[in-house]
Every structure is written in structure tokens, then in C-alpha cells.
Amino acid sequence: MQKQSNELEFLKQKKRSLPGRLKVILKHRLGWLGVPKVIIYRGFCSEGKAMVSGCLTEDKGLAKPDKQNSTWQNILSMIKRYSSDQIPGAKVRIELANTAQETLSNDNGLFSCTLSKAALPALPQSQWVACKAVMPNNASTEPKAVSGWGEVLIPGTDVDFGVISDIDDTILVSHSTQFLRKLRLMLLRNALTRKPFPGVDAFYRALSKGVSGGKCNPFFYISSSEWALYDLLVDFCAHHKLPKGVFLLREFKAGLLKLWKSGGGTHEHKFEKIDLLFKTYPNINFVLIGDNGQHDTDIYTRIARKYPKRVITIYIRTVKKVKNRKMKKISEELWKEKIPILFTPTTLEAAHHAADNGLISPASVTDIAAEV
Template sequence: MSRKPPNALVRLAFHVEHYAESWGWRLRRKLGLAGRPRILPYRGYGTAGQAVIKARVLENRHVRPPWKRHTLLGSAIASWKRYMTVEIPHARLVARWGEHRWEGTTDEEGFLELWVSPPEGLKSGWHDVELELLSPSPKGVERVRTPVLVAGSEAEYGIISDIDDTVIVTNVTNFLKRTWTLFLTEHRTRLPFEGVDAFYEALHQGKSGSANNPIFYVSSSPWNLYEHLDEFLGLHRIPAGPLLLRDWGLSRQGFAPGGGHGHKLEKIRGVLGTLESLPFILIGDSGQEDAEHYRTIVREFPGRIHCVYIRNVWHRSGRERELARIAEDIRAAGSQMLMVDDTVTAARHAASQGWIRWREVAEVQAHQQQDAEARSVLDKLDREPG
């Protein structure tokens, strides 16, 4: 479906907001009232031939680290600071990867997306690229290291997974519960679906046990939650991967461009286009539009999608018939779609297809049981008064 161009009023609103924030930050900086520029590194990805380095430059709002936030108010303040960002457009940065050096400039929303040719002889896996802010000149040297995932020749396939209600229990179809989850809870108190860590690790290792298959996470959550989600994956030992999120702010294309969850298609197309030699496994849930988007991808990239796994979560009446039709369409396009109630079911199917080792299924089952027991304990504590 083609997207309508933004009208003149939207474009005017964007320019007003953009220039007001930009000039406001410059004025506060001259008066010594602005926070120093901060480089927020994002996980990039690519191959030995091309890779993307990603980051964002923002005014530092000094969000307290998670181990210093002990109250509901502290969590709410941290969430507010994540959302009320001041982006720094047209900031100049230099990227250094080995002996290679490139310069890049942030866009009007403060994003840096720099496509480069990596140094020769790289092994697959994660590599650190150094980013340094050149202008606006920081007080002192502002440098960070941003990780870039390089997919190697040993990779058997790639994995693209939704996050909300696929990895993390968020109840995104319920507005009030989602608001609570996004704004007032910490990643330490949120739980993944049972067994996800072991299943994704099995997919990462592949049939050989050392495939180092790349994993990508797509979500309709805003980029403001990047650190929150990245910390969540690390805390629960879910394999790290590039997070492909969404800009919820006002832009030249309108407010929260992408048409609902349509931005996921753009992100998935980008991944498959960059890693053009790899087949993929796609994972989502039944509550949103994952199945519809994955059907589109199967049709657009024939022969590239091994399987679509859709987790059964709460959904509206009549959704089962829609999903059945989508599954038929995907089979007709030469792939397969499996509806699963739990992670072990998906793991058994993946092992039967030769995508993971059978011994990993027992590991997934053990983790699923442990996670279920932990969730039961937390639910009991939540129900206790005081």
C-alpha cells in the first residue's frame, strides 16, 4: 500500500518543531545551560563487503543507571527522560575501524547511518568501531565504541524476530498495560517468554553448533527505548543482535512515519538485501500484523525464507481464520508457517528441519520450565498485599 505524502501543515509543523529545538539548544548551550552532546551507539550489521555504522547524537539528559533506580517514581522519571530527547542535527562524527577512517553527519533527527567497506580479513561476529564527535565541539573528548555484527561464510541462515509479545511479554494489544510496561516498569522486572533465551541461542549456533547465525530484532517501539531493550536482552542472556526500531516523532514524512507497523517491512527488506546470500527464519506473534508482513516478505524474496513461526498470544475474534489463510498463502509461495503455543514446539520443529541440534531441544525445555517457575513466584509476590 502506497503511503500518502505529508500535507503542507505536517511539513510546516515539522520545520517549526525542528528549528525551535535546534535554536533552543544552541541558545541554552551559549548560556551554559544545555547538557553536553552525547553519542548513543546502536548495533550495526553487515558483511565483509559492506556494513552500516549506526548511532544518534542527543543532548545528555543524565538518565540514572538501572541499579540506581529503586522506585516507581525513579522508573517514570527515567522513561520521561528517554522520550523527551533533544536531538542534535548536522553533528559531524568520525568513525575509526582498524586503520580505516570515515566521516559522517547526523540527519535532522540526530541519526547517523554510515555505510562503509569494512577492513579486509574480518572474522564473523561483533567488531567495535570507535565514534568521535567532531562538532558541535564537546567539552572534552566525546568518544564511544559502537558494535557492528559481521555475518561470515559459516552462517547457515539469519533470524529476524519481533520483540513485543514475541520475546517480551508486553500485552501490546492492551493500551493501558502497554503504557504501564513502556513507561513505568524496568527491564529488570519484565520477563521474556519461557525458553526464548535457549531457543534463540540454539538458532544462533545452528545445526553445526558454531554457525554464528546473525539475529535481528524488529519492533514498533521507539528508538527512545533502545537502551531499555538492549539491557533487557543482555540481562536475560538472549543473543545480542541489531535492534531495528521506529522513530515516533514528527518528521518530514509525518508523525511516526511507517504506517502502523509497516516500518517493519522496510527494516526486514534492508536486512535481506544486505545479507543477500542467506536464507532466513522469521519469528513473530499473532496479536499484531507480523504474519501479514512476513507473508509479504516470503512473496518478495522467493526461496529465502525457511519458515515463519507465529506465537499464539491474545488476539481478537476471527483472527484464527485470517492466520489460516496467511499460512496457506505462505505455503503456496514455497515456505511454511507454524503457529506455536510455546517455545519448545518451535524448537522441536526447527530440529526436525535440521536447523538446530536435537540436543538443544532438551535445553529449551529445561529453560522453559525454569522460566515458568520464576514467573509463578513473581506472580505470587505481586498478588501478596503490601
């Protein structure tokens, strides 16, 4: 029955992707199609089930960012991210450990699947396992198979907790609620020149290590930014030595004219992705970190109410002016429901709270204070 359902979905997806597929074939025959590229986003695994996703796209020719890049080079890179054509309706084979599964890319060139029989034993320490995605040879796109490599996270059995963090205006200064300032940052800066909030990198490293300093607590980064910005966010986190984590971004049909909508629209997908993580890891409790610019407070509250006692604490960075009375009222209401929440404009205050509540080592607060 399940096999029939998968086959029906496969056929429906192929039918939906037909217009985009014809466009790709036409570009190929005219010699306009760029080199196909397979990108695998970081996935995650639990109890033998691995969630893997990625994208089939024309190679955007993006060079690695450099602090010395000119304004024009940064603008050109952002244009490339949003102007490249994705490859819809193409078959992709995901290979992980001892198992493989086929799926189709959707209208936006994105693909995802759940491998249910992956032999990936959990170890005390969290680990990353390599996986591969292959687009078989197809005369309409590329005469030879194209492949890409990615990684899947297996949280350790000895973790203290997991961390789910928003990105824009939580760790990355983005001015998400101010359109012109947001667009200026997107166009004129790159992953190495965009700035984190003071002390956030040291705070996140401390959360990753836990109160004992020897843990490897898993991190998941949730954002309303679209997958087109995946490479920028990975490079940003690596450059600032933020804990390596899984990114869960928003599906959005890329297009140059839609660049200005980046990070906007509904944020309901955040709730759905966080809900998936709580279901995937029923034995892990979570720290939720966000800001008051894009409904994080409401989303995290709904999660805490749905999963009582599994939200350790909620940290909300106050980047948008809110009357103290309103924040106090929200805090009092949530504390009555035994949902701990802290509104704060600074990373240091959150770090002191985390140390007082046994989430990070008290000694790490000194390092965080030094960075702030």
C-alpha cells in the same frame, strides 16, 4: 557525481536542522544544555560495506537498571528517555578499521552512514568489530570533541542461517495491542523486571548455535519501538542471555507527550529494514519470528514472496485471539506457495518444529522444555 550528490544532501540536511540547531545554541548560551553524548547503535557489515548509525543527545543521566529499583525510579528513567533533547545538524565522523566518513545528525539527532571501503575480512565465525563516532569540538555545543564507541557485526562465512525477530510480544511481554497494559509495563518496569516469554531465551540460543551446536548464526532484532528505548532493549536481552544481535528500531521524534505513542503507527519500516538485510546478505537465508499482534504475518509473507526459497520458515506467536479457521486458511495458502509458517502460542512447539526441520539440536529441546 556521487560526491556532488552527497554534498547536496549534506547541505539540505544542514538547512532542515537549522531551527533545532538554533535551539541548541540558545540553550548552551543560557547554560541549560546538558552534556552532549554520542551513542552508536550496533551496526552490520557485508563485503566491505558497513552500515553504522547512532544518536547525538544530551546525556540523560540514566543509571543502570536494578531489580530493586522503585516504581518512581523506573518512571523517572522512562521520562528521561523521552524528554532529553537531541542535537540536530551536528557533524559526526565515523571511524571503522582503516576508514572514516563524515555525516550530519538529522532533525531527531540521529545519524547514519555507509562506509564502503572498510577493510573487514569475513571469518568463518561471526564477529563484532569496534567502531567510533566523534562529534568535533564546536563552540555552540561543547568546547572539546565528544566521542562514543560501538560495534559492527560481520556474519561468519560458515553460518547456517540468519534470524530476524520482532521484539514486542515476540520475545518481550509488551501487551502492544492493549494501550493501558502496555503503558503500565513501560512506566513501572525496567530491563531487569520486564519478562520474556517462557523458553524464548533458550530457543534463541539454540537457533544461534544451529543443529551442530557449534555455529554463531547472526541475529537481527526488528521493532516498531523507537530508538529512545535502545538501552532498555540491549539490557533486557543481555540480562536474559538472548543472542547478541543488531537492533533495527523506528525513527521517532522523542518527546514526553509522545511516550504514549510508543510502538504504534505504521509498521512499514519493518518491511524496509528486513528487505535491506536480504539485499545486504544475498547468500544468507533467514528464519523469521514474530507475532500476530502487529502485522508481522503480512510483512513476513511479502518478504517471502519477494525472496522465494530464502525464507526457511516463519514462526508467529499467537498473542491475539484469531479464529482457528482464519489461521488455518493463511497457513494453507502459504504452504501452497511453499512458504512454511507455524502459528503457535508457545515457544516449545516452535522448538519442536525447529528440531524436526534441522534448525536446532534435538538435545536443546530438553533445555527449552525445562525453562517453559
